[in-house]
Amino acid sequence: MKTWFHSWRAAVRIARRDAWRFKGRSFLVLAMIALPILGVSAADLTLRSAELSAQEQADRRLGTADARVSDPRYGGVAVDQSPDGEIDQPVGDYEDKPYPEGRTDVTKVFPAGATVLTDTRGHGKLRTKYGLLHTEIRELKASDPMAGGIMTLLDGRFPEKNDEVAATSHFLETSGLSVGSTLSARGLEREYRIVGSYELPDDLKTDQVNALPGAFLAPLGKALEAAGLPGTDASTTHLLKLKGAGAEGFTWNMVKAANAKGAVVVSRAVLLDPPARSEVPLYQREGWSGYTNSEGVERAALIATATVVGLAMLEICLLAGPAFAVGARRSRRQLGLVGANGGDRRHIRSIVLAGGLVIGFAAAVAGTVLGLVLTFALQPWLEETMGQRFGAFDVRPLELLGIGALAVLTGLLAAIVPAVTASRETVLASLTGRRGVRRSNRVLPVIGLVATLLGGAIALYGSVLSDQFLIVAGGSALAELGIVAMTPMLVGLFGRTGRWLPLSPRLALRDAVRNRGRTAPAVAAVLAAVAGTVAVATYGVSRDAQSRAEYVAQLPHGAASVMITAEGGRDVPAVRETVQKYLPVDVRADVDRIAVGRTSCDLWEDGKGCGRYEVVVPKANECPLWARTTDGSDPRERFSKEQLRKLSTDWRCKADDRYFISEGGLVIGDANVLKVLGIDDPGAEKALASGTFVSFSRAQVDKDGKVSVRLITDLKAADLAMEKGADPPGAVKSFPAYRAPDGTEAYGVKGILPPAAAKAAGLTTVPLGSFYATDRMPSSEQRQKLDFELAAVGTDLTFHLEEGYLSENGIVLLALTVFAGLITVGAAGIATGLAQADAEADLKTLAAVGAPPRVRRTLSGFQCGVVACMGVLLGSAAGVLPAIGLRLTERRQAERMHQEALDGGFGGFDGLPHIPIVIPWETLGALLIAVPLGAALLAALLTRSRGAVARRAAT
Incomplete structure (x- = not known):
């Protein structure tokens, strides 16, 4: 030892x-x-x-x-x-009965003598330096010792009066306000002074203001209710401090007892x-x-x-x-x-x-x-x-x-x-x-050849006969390891091409072959990096081509839209002018929507006095696969597999891939909508001018050439009727319609109702938004200014500028290429530096026999280029194959899922899958040509033409 x-x-x-x-x-x-x-x-x-x-x-x-x-x-x-x-769930089975909802009195679970501190949270639109900001409002007495640790005070103090608030640092940064500024909320005349800045340790990016209990949310809620606007959606929790210093805390048994009374408890004792x-x-x-x-x-x-x-x-x-x-x-x-x-x-x-x-x-x-x-x-x-x-x-x-x-x-x-x-x-x-x-090792190449063939066979089986990604990935990895094991032999095969090369590259290649101990690992390292890059690039470019083919434009190229469904379109006029100001607008088409009940309701709000409307689909045009049943069963169960396949291709069952924010794709507008959407149809223009409904949906027009709209005021009765398979109750308004030719591209708009026709029918309308046609794509500066102004409006809106399909693979592929290039240059540079250190005697011999000084620089460059070239060639071949195998596997999976969808009656939602295989020629070209050439030039430039004078070797 x-x-x-x-x-x-x-x-x-x-x-x-x-x-x-x-x-x-x-x-x-x-x-x-x-x-x-x-x-x-x-x-x-x-x-x-x-x-x-x-x-x-x-x-x-x-x-x-x-x-x-x-x-x-x-x-x-x-x-x-x-x-x-x-996580919490109500006890019981509610599959066949209404899900429980409603408030409960949680004070009945408070232990006797407990100290209580309320913590109420809601939301409101607060006025900032730039406009309005949707902000969380929290009413918690943060200065109370019981609240210590929930908020971290950064500057000033927590509020002590009803007209004071504190704000998170992120809110102050976003709003442009500071400690000492005044703050007000939309819909509330009262002003508050910001007296402190704090942060939430668990969420540093929260926009939140803190006030004393009852000082902010209650007055704001009353003001919003009086104005007919949505409330603050406040919710309250209660912090409890149990009586007695020796108390064990709120135990798990106490938590379960509170659960039995309908309350949820977060207990310190249980957390610990x-x-x-x-x-x-x-x-x-x-x-x-x-x-x-x-x-x-x-x-x-x-x-x-x-x-x-x-x-x-x-x-x-x-x-x-x-x-x-x-x-x-x-x-x-x-x-x-x-x-x-x-x-x-x-x-x-x-x-x-x-x-x-x-x-x-x-x-x-x-x-x-x-x-x-x-x-x-x-x-x-x-x-x-x-x-x-x-x-x-x-x-x-x-x-x-x-x-x-x-x-x-x-x-x-x-x-x-x-x-x-x-x-x-x-x-x-x-x-x-x-x-x-x-002699070179002959066992390792044989093992590598066997591993390559076996891995290739496994990958081929996985891509052609199986749907499992792991089989293809495992086989490809085994094949790549086999190629790595064969690298010394492959380097020797590369050496046979040296007879046709000039002096310097021939010397570099022969030196690489003779010293495979340092050449083969460097080539293998380049091979592994390039293979991974090429595999990811091939797969990414193929997926990109698939996404490009599947992309569905929401508007014509360069067109824009902005839609607001909140607060009855109150902010629509201001937003329209803001977009008009910053976009190069050629044509603007303003559109409205139908309002049922209070005009201040959001489009999908189920609040008091709010209703909704729906475009009636005639019974003859309903897809049998989607029809309501009286017993609530799935209508697909009534059809055989052959019938489901046939109905999946029926025009009535073709689903629209686009989502439009208005119910039924219905908007109220004029002929400008046609211009922005790029619809050249004189018949449609004439119909709108005469006050006739224009429909782009074959399913919405009945046999008499009319489109009907049902106004639903009683939402609960409507939901109950739909559960029974009946039509919801409500007044029905019918309009003569002009049906545009089949195949007209309307970008999700299924119907345009002229304002005059809506007024004649007694419909109440509110602003929805606008469509914009631009004469050129806006610049980045214009977009940034517009985004800033729209954010300052402080309302929930949907803005879309149609730029066509934008691939995100460009940056990824560039990063991969640069990564592989750095690995290649690094590995080749290491091999070249080692070669120079290892072959100093050979370089001295060349100088002794009369070789010019530049031979040293040229030889160094070709040594680096040879290693890089061999690694890139082998890596490119090794990387393309697994990507192709994975894409073939995906194609088989997609086709199988498509057949299952047809058998289940879901074929109307997607067509036959398109799974292309695309080779990334640009990436391969950069790797095969630019990277070895760059590595060779870099090595040549960094190598001295003359070596240092060496001492005579000791004997």
């Missing part, structure tokens, strides 16, 4: 001295290993610091209170809840000490999944993580291995002296492996320390980016040690092959500097 320890200590000392002697090579390998360690350690620190403990979660949710009680609005029905209170899963009634319900990651998902995530880590280690070993090999060759004399003084092969292996151990340990220390420093320095930025404060700077030594051990392991793995190779050299060869002749 003592001998083993001393021999390894000596090996480590020799390796440490050698690493310090050749600082450039050592720093290169150290950086390659340390950079991933830096990233992983920083990610570990960030995730662990952002992960809150149970105590920290309780403080942020409850302050110093013992519990928070809330009303789930099930009308007092008993509930089951999760221990953290995030959750009950067993068997004690939670919610988890015992039939079919309960727990909304947690299944074991299969966690296993898949673990496999994916292990795969990524394994590939990263393989890439590092491929790039670092040749550096250790060259280092061992440059230390041949030193290793030979070890053998001459009694050292055996085991000692020589230990010295080379100690080099990997030393650099791996240094990389582990450097990467971990830099990760700690970087994470600590970037903590404020990370918190802002993630939108929440860290609980604590959580350093877990065991995890960091494990990450550091990964670096040491990588260094050792990279040094294994050079260590074995160095130990096989004889002492005489090491001392004299003779390389000798060694």
Whole structure:
């Protein structure tokens, strides 16, 4: 044991001295290993610091209170809840009866003597420096000790009077206001003064203002109700502090007792000490999944993580291995002296492996320390980016040690092959500097060939006969590993092309073939990076072509629309003028909608006095697959599979892929709508001019050529009638209609009702929005100004500018190409630098026989270009095949799903799938031509024409 320890200590000392002697090579390998360690350690620190403990979660949710009680609005029905209170469901089966709803009195679950603090939240539109901002309004006495920890005061103080508020820092930044400014809400005359700034540790990006209980939401709600506008939608929870210092807190049994009375409780005691899963009634319900990651998902995530880590280690070993090999060759004399003084092969292996151990340990220390420093320095930025404060700077030594051990392991793995190779050299060869002749390994290429053929067969089976992605991916990965194993043999085959090349590239190619120990790993590293890039690029371009074919334009190219369904279109006139101001508008078409009941209702609001309308589809035009049934059953059950397939192609069952914001696609407008939509139909223009309804939907026009609109005022009666398969009650207005020719592209608009016809029928209308035709696409500056102005309006609106299909793959493909290029240039540069260090004697021989100085630069460039070219060629071929296999698999899956949809009567929603396979020629061209050429030129420019004068070798 003592001998083993001393021999390894000596090996480590020799390796440490050698690493310090050749600082450039050592720093290169150290950086390659340390950079991933830096990233992983920083990610570990960030995730662990952002992960809150149970105590920290309780403080942020409850302050110093013992519990928070809330009303789930099930009308007092008993509930089951999760221990953290995030999930709750009413007890009982409500499949055949109405789902419970309504408020309940949660004060009946308060323990005797408990101190109560109310926390009410609502929403309102607050006036800012730029306009209106939809903001959360919170009424909580934040200065109360019980609320400590829920909000963090940054500046000023919390409100103490009814006319004071505090605001989150994000709200102040967004609104342009500051501490000391006055604040008011839309619909409320009263003004409030901002006296403080705070943040919510769990949500730093929330726009929220804080007021005393009853000071803001109640007056605002009354003002909005008086104006006929939607309310604040306020909800109240209660913070409880139990009586008695020795109280155990709100126990799980107390939580279940509160659940029986219809209340949901978040308890500090339960958060800190959750009950067993068997004690939670919610988890015992039939079919309960727990909304947690299944074991299969966690296993898949673990496999994916292990795969990524394994590939990263393989890439590092491929790039670092040749550096250790060259280092061992440059230390041949030193290793030979070890053998001459009694050292055996085991000692020589230990010295080379100690080099990997030393650099791996240094990389582990450097990467971990830099990760700690970087994470600590970037903590404020990370918190802002993630939108929440860290609980604590959580350093877990065991995890960091494990990450550091990964670096040491990588260094050792990279040094294994050079260590074995160095130990096989004889002492005489090491001392004299003779390389000798060694036969290449014939077993590894055979194994690689078998793996390539087997992987290709598996991938072919997965893409042609199976629908499983994993089979194709696994087969492709096996085939790629086989190609990596065959790389030394393939490098030798490339060498046979040297006879047709000029002097410098021929020398570079022969040098690469002769020194496959450093060439093959570099080529394999380039191969792996390029194969992944080409596979992703091929798949991404193919998916992009599919998305382009499936893209459905919402408007003609360059046209725009803005629609507002809230508050009865109150803000529509202002928004119309704003868009007109910033867009190069050629034609503007204003459209209205039908209002049933109060004109201030939102389009889909079910509030008091609000109704809705629907465009009646004649019975003869209804799709049998969608018809209402009196017993509530699925109408598809009445048809056979053959009938379902036939009905799926019926014109009545063709679904519109577009969504239009107005009910039934009906708008009230004039002929300008036709102009903006690009519809050239003189008949439609004439019909609108004469006050006739224009329909673009064949299904909406009855046999008499009319379109009917039903006005529904009693929403509950309408819903009850529809559940029974009957038509909802309501007055029906019929209009003579002009039906546009079939196939007319109306971009989701199914009918245009002239304003005169709507007025004659006694319909009440409110503004909906406008369509705009532009004479050119707006500039980026115009868009930014428009977006800013629309955001300042402070109302919910839908704005769309039709720019056509915009591919996001361009940036992704560019990033992938740059990534692969950097890996290629880096690997080729490493191989070139090692070649220069390894072939210094050959370069001196060339100079001695009269070669000009530029040969050194030219040879260096071609050495780099040869490695890059071989890796890119092999990687491109290896990367295209798995992408094609995955696309073929997707095509089979899509076709199978389409046939199942036809059999189920859903064929009207989508047609035959289009799954193209597209080769990314631009990416391949950049990789095959630009990257090797750039690598060669870069290496040539960075190489000195003349080498340094060398000392005479010691004998």
